[in-house]
Every structure is written in C-alpha cells, then in structure tokens.
Amino acid sequence: MTFDFTDSVTFNTALSVAGLTDYIRLLLEQDEQLRQVWITGEVSSANHHRSGLFFTLQDPDGTAAIKCVAWNSQVAKLVQIPAVGEQIIILGSIRLYPQRGEYQLTVWQALPAGVGLQALRYQQLRNRLLAEGLFDPEKKRPLPPHPQTIAVVTSPTAAAWGDIQKTLKHRYPGLQVLFSPATVQGEQAPESIVRAIARVEKDGRAEVLILSRGGGAVEELACFNDERVVRAVAECSIPVITGIGHQRDESLVDLAADVCVHTPTAAAELVVPSLSELYVQHQQRIDALYDAVYEVRTSAVNQLQILRNRLQRVGLDRQVKQEMQKLGWKRQQLLQVTSQRSQQATQHLELLRQKLATLDPKAVLQRGYAVVRQENGAIARHATELTVGQELLVQLGQGEVKVKVMEVTTKTLKD
Incomplete structure (x- = not known):
C-alpha cells in the first residue's frame, strides 16, 4: 500500500500529539466502567512525594502492572496505606497523564487484602536459604587487600559498568579488569547472571568479583532474588561484592554476598585501595621510622650523659671500665636496631618504587x-x-x- 503525502486530505485530517492524547483521555474518562473501578493487586513499589503517594500495583505473577497515585488530600482517608509487598483492594478512576502519554489510576480508597504473593514467596525463599546457611556471617570471606585482577558482572549498556571503570582507573591505574557481561533485568536475567559468574570462575584469574546494576524499580530487580542467582553467588569460589544500586531494599543476593554496598561506585571504591592513599601511608611509615630513630638516639645521648656525670663522681678505674663496656654494648645494640629498621624501610620503599614503575604507562x-x-x-x-x-x-x-x-x-x- 502506498500513500500520496501530497494529498491535502492527509494534512487536513492529521492529529497533533496533544490532540490524539486528548482524544484518548476523553475516551478513558467518559467510560462509565473506568470512572469508578475496583482493582486488587500487590504493591511492588511505593514512593512518598510532596504532592502525594505514588506506587505500582501488579498482579501476583508479575504479568501486568499499573501506576497509581493517591494525592495528599486523599492519603489520610485511606483505610490501608499502600506498602511494598502488601495485597490491597483499590477504588479509583483512570486518568491520562499527557506529558508522558501514560495512564494511571487516581486512588480514592485502599482496603487491606492480606500479604502479597510476591512478598510471601520472597520471605519463604529467604527463610529456606537462611536455614541452609547461605547467609551465615561465618562464611563471609574478606576481600583481598591489593587485588591485581578484578571481575565485573553487569550489563554492558548499564551506567554501572561505566561508573565502575571510571572509579577503578582513578583509584588504581594499571589494574586488570575482566568484564563478564550479563542481562540484569527481565526473565532471562537469572540464567544470564549465573552463566556470567561461571565464566569468571572458569577463567580463574580474578581475585574478587563485583556483581552490580545501576538501581531501578523494585520489580526490575527481581533477578537478584532468584534462587539460582543467590546460590551462584553463595557458592562462588572467589569473594563477591554486590553493588545493586538500591538503598531501601535488601535483595537475597546481598545477603549471600561476602560484602554488599548500595551502589556500583561504592563497590569499586571498596574493592581496591587508592594509590594516593597508599603513598600517604608509606610516607607516614617513613616519618614514624625517623621519629623512632630520633627517639632512640636522643635516649642514648641522654643515657651517655648520665654515665659521664657518674664517671666524674667516681674515680675508680674498674667502674669506669664497666660503664664503658655497658655503653659499648648499648651502642652496638642501638646500631643493630637502627640498621635493621633502616634496612626494612629501604626494602619497603624499593618494593613500592618497583610497583609504581610497573604502573607507569611510559614504562610499558x-x-x-x-x-x-x-x-x-x-x-x-x-x-x-x-x-x-x-x-x-x-x-x-x-x-x-x-x-x-x-x-x-x-x-x-x-x-
């Protein structure tokens, strides 16, 4: 089928976006069934805004969802305040939001309908895995202090991957980063994440693994409560740190990981030390060594002066010889201690110098x-x-x- 775009009828009958949206709004708002409709579902996310309470209501199986709003003037009249995980019955009317071309349910009343199925399933799985010991604090492994190879599991298109790369490059240049891409949202996400973790383990080079995502709505983070993903993290052969990007809710993957933080950037900051901080610590050690040597030297000088004063008061040759022998022994001891500490400091300084040299791009x-x-x-x-x-x-x-x-x-x- 072809269209003649020069036909004046086409231009005369074409609607603007606002015109089409307004037409759809009239259809929805004039429908008798939609003016006053009862809906039941489970609250998957809720956000208190200065203008009202915004939340999402979805079917227990997650196949459909609708955005809802209870304005501030109506919130106090609700029998049940919507909360994540609760099953509620809502009375409201359908309204269209023109700026985004989306429809939403304006809530007049909300009644309790019991615990939501999704929340119940989450709690049951959490209790079962807890009983198996997957979340035991004794099983948590410490992160390596100076890893040379780090693996990252996230989506290649997510902002989290860019944040992690930027943070690692800034804090510890020259670090080797292994990227194992995965889908982190949707039905395919659990299996994709499990395969990505398996690739890292099979490779065998990584010393620690970052599992991350850049946040999102609660219903978009369901893959991190999937039993397959939780077990893959708990059974991973290397330490795992999660930075899912959600501060209000704790996923089961967070409980199974060795360390969990709220953002991908925080995970990258925690997994490696800052090279500038290491240099400051090294300088502090040098200063402490100088202070220790100065203190020992000052103490020895003071002790020597005490002995000289004592010799001036006692003219016996035998006592003088004894004091000289003690002084010589202490001097030798001081030299040994000072030499040992100086040698240790020199070795440590050379080690850091070599490490800095290996990280120099010009040297490469x-x-x-x-x-x-x-x-x-x-x-x-x-x-x-x-x-x-x-x-x-x-x-x-x-x-x-x-x-x-x-x-x-x-x-x-x-x-």
Missing part, C-alpha cells in the same frame, strides 16, 4: 608496546572500531608515527 611503552589513537584522540581497543583507509597515530616509547589502516581483521590472540 619502553618495553615495546604502543598506544594506537584515532583521529579524535580516542584509544583504539578493538579492530572493529577501525576502517580501511583511516589514519591512526601510534605512540611509541620514543616519538610518534602516523599510519593508515590497510586491512582490518577480527582475529584475536589466544593464550
């Missing part, structure tokens, strides 16, 4: 590696980002060269 270039940048300055990380004929700037250990892409292949190196 001096070993024969190169950095390839596109014309806009972005680093080329994958061959699929490049095109034949594209000009690139290659940064070497000494100087730079400009090259042109002659051929692009997607073959990857294998270990």
Whole structure:
C-alpha cells in the first residue's frame, strides 16, 4: 500500500500529539466502567512525594502492572496505606497523564487484602536459604587487600559498568579488569547472571568479583532474588561484592554476598585501595621510622650523659671500665636496631618504587608496546572500531608515527 503525502486530505485530517492524547483521555474518562473501578493487586513499589503517594500495583505473577497515585488530600482517608509487598483492594478512576502519554489510576480508597504473593514467596525463599546457611556471617570471606585482577558482572549498556571503570582507573591505574557481561533485568536475567559468574570462575584469574546494576524499580530487580542467582553467588569460589544500586531494599543476593554496598561506585571504591592513599601511608611509615630513630638516639645521648656525670663522681678505674663496656654494648645494640629498621624501610620503599614503575604507562611503552589513537584522540581497543583507509597515530616509547589502516581483521590472540 502506498500513500500520496501530497494529498491535502492527509494534512487536513492529521492529529497533533496533544490532540490524539486528548482524544484518548476523553475516551478513558467518559467510560462509565473506568470512572469508578475496583482493582486488587500487590504493591511492588511505593514512593512518598510532596504532592502525594505514588506506587505500582501488579498482579501476583508479575504479568501486568499499573501506576497509581493517591494525592495528599486523599492519603489520610485511606483505610490501608499502600506498602511494598502488601495485597490491597483499590477504588479509583483512570486518568491520562499527557506529558508522558501514560495512564494511571487516581486512588480514592485502599482496603487491606492480606500479604502479597510476591512478598510471601520472597520471605519463604529467604527463610529456606537462611536455614541452609547461605547467609551465615561465618562464611563471609574478606576481600583481598591489593587485588591485581578484578571481575565485573553487569550489563554492558548499564551506567554501572561505566561508573565502575571510571572509579577503578582513578583509584588504581594499571589494574586488570575482566568484564563478564550479563542481562540484569527481565526473565532471562537469572540464567544470564549465573552463566556470567561461571565464566569468571572458569577463567580463574580474578581475585574478587563485583556483581552490580545501576538501581531501578523494585520489580526490575527481581533477578537478584532468584534462587539460582543467590546460590551462584553463595557458592562462588572467589569473594563477591554486590553493588545493586538500591538503598531501601535488601535483595537475597546481598545477603549471600561476602560484602554488599548500595551502589556500583561504592563497590569499586571498596574493592581496591587508592594509590594516593597508599603513598600517604608509606610516607607516614617513613616519618614514624625517623621519629623512632630520633627517639632512640636522643635516649642514648641522654643515657651517655648520665654515665659521664657518674664517671666524674667516681674515680675508680674498674667502674669506669664497666660503664664503658655497658655503653659499648648499648651502642652496638642501638646500631643493630637502627640498621635493621633502616634496612626494612629501604626494602619497603624499593618494593613500592618497583610497583609504581610497573604502573607507569611510559614504562610499558619502553618495553615495546604502543598506544594506537584515532583521529579524535580516542584509544583504539578493538579492530572493529577501525576502517580501511583511516589514519591512526601510534605512540611509541620514543616519538610518534602516523599510519593508515590497510586491512582490518577480527582475529584475536589466544593464550
């Protein structure tokens, strides 16, 4: 079928978005059935706003949901204040919200209808896993203090992945990050997360695993209460830290993880130390060592002066020799202690210097590696980002060269 867009009838009969929305609004608001309708369902999320109470009502099986609002003038008249997990019966009318093109239920009254099925299932699963010991504090493992390889399980399109990369790069440059992508919302999410964790374990390089998502509505986080995901986290062979991004609710995955925080950024901050903080700590140790040496030296000088004063009062050669022997022994002891502490401090300083040297990007270039940048300055990380004929700037250990892409292949190196 073809349309002649030059036909004046088409332009004369076309509706604006506001016109169409207003037409639909009239249909909904003039419908006798929708002016006063009773609906029953389970509250999946609730948010108190300055203008009223906004919440979502859904069927127990999660197949359908509707947004609801009880304005402040009506909230005090409700028999039952909607709360997450509760089953309620609502009397209200359908209204259309033109700005977003969405319909919602304006609530007049809410009556209790018992505990929601979703909340009941959550509590039953929580109690069963708790009885099995999956949440025991004794099973929680500490995070490694200085991990060199970290695995991240999240969606490649989520803001959480970008936040984690940015935080890790800022706090601990040179860290190796293994990304295991997963779907973190919807029916396919539980199995996807389980497979992503299994890939990390099979790889065997990661010392700690971050499982994250950038928050969302309660009903969108259902995968983190799925028994398969909870068991995968509890049985993971390496420590797991979760940063799901929801502060008001605690998922079962949070209970099973070794450490849980509220945001992906917080997880990245907790999993690695800050290199600048390590340098400050090292400087503090050096200062403490200098203070200790100065204190020992001052004490020895004071003791030596005491002995000299005593020798001035006692003229016996035998006592002088004894005091000289004691002084020599203490001097030798002081030298040994000072030498040992100085040697330990030197070794620790050399270790930190070597670590800083390995993290220096210029040092990597001096070993024969190169950095390839596109014309806009972005680093080329994958061959699929490049095109034949594209000009690139290659940064070497000494100087730079400009090259042109002659051929692009997607073959990857294998270990």
